[in-house]
Ligand code: SF4
């Protein structure tokens with residue numbers, strides 16, 4: 001089996017993979033957002049597994065969450081209540097959007113997992129006081145993990161974890177660069193599989209595989225984008241629908257870059273290897289590309305979106321927003337305006353856990369490709 005096949009296999013059945021890890025004695029901790037300090041979970045000997053929610057029907061969760069919560073949150077609670085997540089030791093809830101915060105309360109009251117943690121990181125990422133506060137929050141989270149899993153986190157374990165995540169993120173950065181330089185070198189749905197595997201698979205093994213994959217693809221000949229698809233950037237929140245990528249390609253586009261929760265924002269930024277590890281993890285959070293649930297400046301996200309769109313020579317930006325995702329909904333008008341001012345066309349697609357009819361989505365993508 002080649003590397004891409006192995007990564008695809010994990011992405012296709014992440015829960016089956018997690019059950020195997022649990023069978024080998026590894027504690028598996030669920031998480032929902034890239035502001036989860038996974039490096040500390042890894043250093044504590046546990047495994048972090050990103051939860052995307054179900055693609056099936058949601059019924060049990062509706063007894064606890066309003067229908068106007070996003071489908072990631074409703075879908076994750078559905079899976080927790082139905083027993084689908086019974087391989088988890090517990091879950092971590094970073095302080096981000098209202099929906100995750102409410103999910104945290106309801107999860108604590110309605111589920112029986114052994115481990116539960118709120119990680120109340122600051123919203124503002126510009127002041128010395130928020131930096132100091134974040135270090136304290138991370139210290140507290142580390143202590144919670146140590147007492148739950150009975151393992152002291154030594155400096156050596158922190159360093160090993162930080163190196164592992166740095167390797168994984170460096171490999172992802174190489175893949176992103178390759179995709180932009182040679183569009184179509186990996187299909188969009190395969191790229192999503194790699195992203196999902198990087199959030200689900202045992203990270204040391206995954207970092208090795210992604211490094212190998214980037215090396216192999218780097219040696220490959222010219223891009224397979226023979227059809228000359230129009231260069232597209234995706235922006236927005238969570239998207240774990242491979243069909244979205246396929247439909248964009250079938251409509252004449254090729255995704256070359258993104259600004260997604262399930263994309264660059266999760267992998268950007270290296271952690272300093274040396275000194276106090278929790279301060280180093282904090283530095284990355286304070287400086288990496290912020291999401292709409294965090295604040296650094298009123299214009300940073302728009303400026304960055306335009307900069308990325310220009311740098312990667314995109315012909316158009318497709319915003320993929322989850323229905324009822326307030327943080328992204330609030331940012332969308334100004335992000336679109338930022339693109340409009342630069343003459344960069346964009347379109348908005350609202351998604352849920354189940355995609356709209358394929359024909360409808362295809363027509364919208366095809367129309368957009370004709371206009372750019
Ligand atoms: S928008 Fe921010 S808070 Fe929400 S899932 Fe993405 S990274 Fe996390």
Ligand code: SF4
Pocket residue numbers: 070071072073097098099100237238293322324325326327328
């Ligand atoms: S940021 Fe949006 S998509 Fe992510 S959990 Fe919050 S509401 Fe849902």
